[in-house]
Amino acid sequence: MSAAAVDAIAPDVDAVAAGLDDQDYLADEGLLTALFLAVRLRRPLLLEGEAGVGKTEAAKALAAWLDVPLHRLQCYEGIDAGEALYEWNYQRQLLAIRLAEAGGRAIGDDDLFTREFLLPRPILQAIDHPGPRPAVLLLDEIDRADAEFEAFTFEALAEASVTIPELGTIRAAERPIVILTSNRTRDLHDALTRRCLYHWIDFPPPQRVLEIVRRRVPGTSEPLVLHAVDAVGRLRTLDLAKPPGVAELIDWVAALAALGIGRIDPETAALTWGAVIKNRDDLDAVEARGAEWLVGADA
Known part of the structure; x- marks a missing residue:
């Protein structure tokens, strides 16, 4: 499957919507358009939004639909080039x-610094993918990496090539589809954002949230899902440090279903906070309001 073949799979935004729907990933028209352009223009796409709204899942669903490899680099403070590009297998x-x-044989550098001893990391794996299918490269939470690392990775991505002194320059046979995600723990450099397509993912509206949860936790009773969606909507009105996203909502519904709970009441809410509230200060704020407020007067 060449780049042209991938383009044939995604001739328009409607095709992207249908393809991601097959992967149980529901997105609004703005995100679908951004993903379509990332595929067709082969421009890096920067996805920002609160944690848990589906940024990482968008890249996973895209790769699964296109039936191409996904190479994920989880960024963190202190990550270096060796973990992104390549290292030599010194052992x-x-x-x-x-x-x-x-x-009794002589061995030199030419024998040691060959592909046999190379450990490719995600960026090199995506660039060096032989095709004919272009890989999807996910740079997850790029905002957690240092600004210097951010600039370094984008330089490699812009050229779709990596130079290894001992081996020469490795260029992509098919330029990878690049998705970057950020939770905005810091501002990204203009040099990066200027060269990317950009989309902000909002917390989806209640009806889409309802459908997402139904798909991710099949067989769950509709009253339970409706009640959980409403409760998370209430939580998100509080000034929380880490407001629950769709991922936490899915975890909560799955936990309640595993416990055989068909409807949320104050007691079960208090027992299952750990699935939806992930910060001590947030937990204190929620408990101060009371579980009765969370589940509504009709609980």
Whole structure:
């Protein structure tokens, strides 16, 4: 499947909507358009939004629908180039040296710095993917990495190539489809955002949330899902440090279903806070309001 074949699978936004729907990923028209352009223009797409609204899942669903490999780089403070691009397998190199010495053979750099001893990391894996299908590269939570690392990774992505001094330059046979996500823990550099397509993912409206949860936790009773959606909507009106997203809502419904709970009452809500509230200060704020407020007067 060449890039042209991928383009044929995604001739328009409606095709993207149908393809992601097949992967049980529901998105609004804005996100669908952004993903379509990322595929057709092969421009990096930066997805921002609160944690848990489906940024990472969008990349996973896109790769699954296109039936292409997904290479994910989880960013964090202190991540370096070796974890993003490549490293040399020093243990194998040392073993090769010892075996050569034991056999009375000479071994040089040309023998040690070859593909056999190369450990490709996500960016190189995506660039070096032989095709004919272009890989999807996910740079997850790029805002958690240092600004220097952010600039470094984008330079490699802009050229769709990586230069390894011992081997030369490796260029992509098919430029990867690149998705970056950010929770806005810090502002990203203009040099990055200017070169990316951009989309902000909002917490979806109640009806779409309802359908998402139904798909992700099949067999759950509709009253339970409706009640959980309403309760999370109430939680999101509070000034929480980490307001619950769709991911937390899905976890909560799954936990309630596993416990055999068909409707949320103050007692069951208090027992299952851990599935939906992930911050001590937020928990204190919710408990101060009372579980009765969360589940509504009719609970």
